Amino acid sequence: MPHEDPRNESGFGPDLVEVFGPKQADGGPELVQLLTPEGERVHHPEFDQDFTEEELRGFYRDMVLTRRIDTEATALQRHGELGIWAQLLGQEAAQIGAGRALRPQDFVFPTYREHGVAWCRGLDPLRLLGLFRGVDQGGWDPRENNFGLYTIVIGAQTLHATGYAMGLQRDGVVGTGDPERDAAVLAHFGDGASSQGDVNEAFIFAASYNAPVVFFCQNNQWAISEPIERQSRIPLYQRALGFGFPGVRVDGNDVLATYVVTKAALQRAREGQGPTFVEAYTYRMGAHTTTDDPTRYRLSDDVEHWRLKDPIARVEAYLRRNGLADDAFFADIAAEADRLGADLREGCKAMPDPKPLDIFDHVYSEMTAELQAQRDGYAAYLDSFEEEVAR
Amino acid sequence: MSKITLAKGLNMGLRKAMEDDPKVLLMGEDVGKLGGVFRITDGLQKDFGEDRVIDSPLAESGIVGTAVGLALRGYRPVVEIQFDGFVYPAYDQIVCQVAKIHFRSQGKLKMPIVIRIPFGGGIGAVEHHSESPEAQFAHTPGLKVVACSNPVDGYWMIQQAIAHDDPVIFLEPKRQYHADKADLDEDATPDPLFASRVVRRGSDATLLAYGPTVKTAMKAAEAAAGEGRSLEVIDLRTLSPLDMGPVHESVRRTGRAVVVHEAHVNLGLGAELSARITEECFYSLEAPVLRVGGFDTPYPPARIEEDFLPDLDRVLDAVDRTFAY
Numbered sequence: 001m002p003h004e005d006p007r008n009e010s011g012f013g014p015d016l017v018e019v020f021g022p023k024q025a026d027g028g029p030e031l032v033q034l035l036t037p038e039g040e041r042v043h044h045p046e047f048d049q050d051f052t053e054e055e056l057r058g059f060y061r062d063m064v065l066t067r068r069i070d071t072e073a074t075a076l077q078r079h080g081e082l083g084i085w086a087q088l089l090g091q092e093a094a095q096i097g098a099g100r101a102l103r104p105q106d107f108v109f110p111t112y113r114e115h116g117v118a119w120c121r122g123l124d125p126l127r128l129l130g131l132f133r134g135v136d137q138g139g140w141d142p143r144e145n146n147f148g149l150y151t152i153v154i155g156a157q158t159l160h161a162t163g164y165a166m167g168l169q170r171d172g173v174v175g176t177g178d179p180e181r182d183a184a185v186l187a188h189f190g191d192g193a194s195s196q197g198d199v200n201e202a203f204i205f206a207a208s209y210n211a212p213v214v215f216f217c218q219n220n221q222w223a224i225s226e227p228i229e230r231q232s233r234i235p236l237y238q239r240a241l242g243f244g245f246p247g248v249r250v251d252g253n254d255v256l257a258t259y260v261v262t263k264a265a266l267q268r269a270r271e272g273q274g275p276t277f278v279e280a281y282t283y284r285m286g287a288h289t290t291t292d293d294p295t296r297y298r299l300s301d302d303v304e305h306w307r308l309k310d311p312i313a314r315v316e317a318y319l320r321r322n323g324l325a326d327d328a329f330f331a332d333i334a335a336e337a338d339r340l341g342a343d344l345r346e347g348c349k350a351m352p353d354p355k356p357l358d359i360f361d362h363v364y365s366e367m368t369a370e371l372q373a374q375r376d377g378y379a380a381y382l383d384s385f386e387e388e389v390a391r
Numbered sequence: 392m393s394k395i396t397l398a399k400g401l402n403m404g405l406r407k408a409m410e411d412d413p414k415v416l417l418m419g420e421d422v423g424k425l426g427g428v429f430r431i432t433d434g435l436q437k438d439f440g441e442d443r444v445i446d447s448p449l450a451e452s453g454i455v456g457t458a459v460g461l462a463l464r465g466y467r468p469v470v471e472i473q474f475d476g477f478v479y480p481a482y483d484q485i486v487c488q489v490a491k492i493h494f495r496s497q498g499k500l501k502m503p504i505v506i507r508i509p510f511g512g513g514i515g516a517v518e519h520h521s522e523s524p525e526a527q528f529a530h531t532p533g534l535k536v537v538a539c540s541n542p543v544d545g546y547w548m549i550q551q552a553i554a555h556d557d558p559v560i561f562l563e564p565k566r567q568y569h570a571d572k573a574d575l576d577e578d579a580t581p582d583p584l585f586a587s588r589v590v591r592r593g594s595d596a597t598l599l600a601y602g603p604t605v606k607t608a609m610k611a612a613e614a615a616a617g618e619g620r621s622l623e624v625i626d627l628r629t630l631s632p633l634d635m636g637p638v639h640e641s642v643r644r645t646g647r648a649v650v651v652h653e654a655h656v657n658l659g660l661g662a663e664l665s666a667r668i669t670e671e672c673f674y675s676l677e678a679p680v681l682r683v684g685g686f687d688t689p690y691p692p693a694r695i696e697e698d699f700l701p702d703l704d705r706v707l708d709a710v711d712r713t714f715a716y
Contacts, residue, residue: 085614142496159452201453202457
């Protein structure tokens with residue numbers, strides 16, 4: 001029996017329209033926005049602040065360079081240099097807004113798509129490629145940048161984030177009033193993950209212990225081929241209320257609004273007021289990963305609709321219209337992006353493969369006798385070949 | 392020197408570990424005021440506070456997943472899964488995260504988490520309260536799996552597991568919690584955690600057991616002695632990694648081995664032990680390694696659980712069969 005689409009033309013079915021209002025592709029009336037898709041600065045009664053020219057130009061630069069990392073990595077996959085790549089195209093504002101709202105002492109638990117947040121944490125983008133090239137499974141030390149390893153099992157990291165936040169509470173670095181000391185945790189996930197038991201359990205634990213964690217959901221409308229309607233029949237941010245903490249929907253293509261909302265949520269957490277759910281309403285312009293073909297399940301009209309909401313174009317429009325940046329600035333950023341792209345290409349190809357016997361390292365803090373015996377056996381086997389095998 | 396039960400030994404061991412290291416936390420369902428449904432954490436929240444003995448929401452994946460986060464922050468969480476059959480909601484976190492984070496991070500991140508699981512049957516319980524899931528964890532690289540069988544080991548092994556830097560699945564034979572008492576010398580030097588131990592010397596056949604079946608094997612050896620047959624009994628204690636040294640040494644002397652566990656025989660620990668004994672002691676074996684365990688059925692209703700569980704007679708029957716070769 002074919003699945004009956006309960007939506008009418010306005011989006012939601014008649015019952016839900018009554019409760020929540022019509023579904024709107026722009027996120028609905030509850031959406032926090034400070035910069036319209038046309039680059040017009042608007043104001044919000046609760047979430048707002050003034051930005052310096054330097055901050056605005058910084059956001060622009062971050063987003064352009066992040067997009068370059070993404071397009072370059074996508075190209076590297078097409079050239080066979082990466083096995084797979086999870087694209088962030090279209091989600092630059094959500095990630096840079098969230099990433100720039102962090103303080104150094106905060107800790108981030110990413111999914112596998114937080115390339116822009118990684119950029120804000122100062123992680124060398126080359127390190128992100130190792131996992132996708134298959135030379136490691138997370139080639140950075142999370143303690144150096146307070147940026148966790150990419151987590152591939154959907155939603156699992158939200159529990160780790162909550163536990164880490166419980167650790168912050170026990171370390172006495174929450175609600176002391178010292179801005180250099182108080183810390184919070186930023187937990188990333190997507191609309192698909194919102195259906196996972198782990199995410200819901202994380203909400204419950206965080207609420208129960210009032211843990212200093214911000215649940216930052218990039219609702220990019222698609223979990224591979226499944227639309228948001230398959231995951232939720234209410235706007236995701238409204239779920240937070242049922243768990244006992246506030247939820248906010250922000251225009252995830254608006255870097256200013258995402259920054260202000262995330263900053264407020266993180267501050268709330270640092271002050272000991274508990275978790276917040278931030279739903280960054282955005283759109284996955286690319287495929288789920290380089291193995292995916294979105295033309296099989298979504299309309300190009302939708303993609304075109306969202307292209308008009310591009311997160312970078314609106315900042316550029318605002319900067320130009322207000323004379324906050326000149327052609328030379330944009331040319332400099334473009335040149336910087338070219339250099340970054342070239343460095344990534346070169347660095348990626350130069351990444352050494354691990355050695356066969358590396359398989360046995362780090363299974364345990366000390367190698368067990370059992371594993372040592374397996375390792376020795378495999379080493380002897382490799383040695384049995386006449387030709388020298390690198391090991 | 393004091394006489395203690397297994398429950399008391401574990402409780403004392405947990406207390407000692409918490410006194411020794413302020414980073415040690417206990418988490419689980421009902422572990423606080425109630426002291427756990429088996430009272431293993433009795434009195435600990437009162438003495439160490441709610442921040443260190445944490446009553447958790449009823450969500451096993453949540454318990455283990457937040458323990459991962461606490462470990463990443465430098466804590467040493469000891470989580471209690473209330474019953475063996477309730478560990479499965481946490482299986483993903485245990486197998487995909489707890490077990491792999493050290494490897495994934497190339498050794499940069501440690502996961503010093505102990506997951507305590509009361510396991511095994513014989514308590515007349517309803518479904519899901521009597522299972523033996525050890526093989527599922529022993530099959531997972533990155534985890535260590537141990538089982539205590541007596542009060543003194545309970546006291547020492549839990550402390551050693553907590554002090555260990557790798558994640559440890561810590562199996563406690565729930566039927567033994569309040570059964571037998573033993574003398575504890577807190578000044579003694581314990582055996583290493585990942586070591587098997589010969590608990591009865593013998594020369595005719597070797598019984599391999601762990602957790603609840605150590606007692607069964609000892610009784611069987613006692614009964615066999617009355618019939619003039621000398622059985623050696625080894626308490627394996629560590630299931631992953633296995634400590635095969637004492638096993639191989641024993642089987643080379645006796646030429647016969649019988650593995651006894653409550654878990655289903657099919658692909659249970661006995662299968663691995665049998666394979667390793669065959670590989671290492673082939674020319675010493677007088678008979679194939681036999682296995683006595685739970686049948687390959689779901690755990691049955693309590694009224695017939697003693698038919699499912701290996702008992703003295705089934706162990707002796709298997710020993711007899713090894714002598715028929």
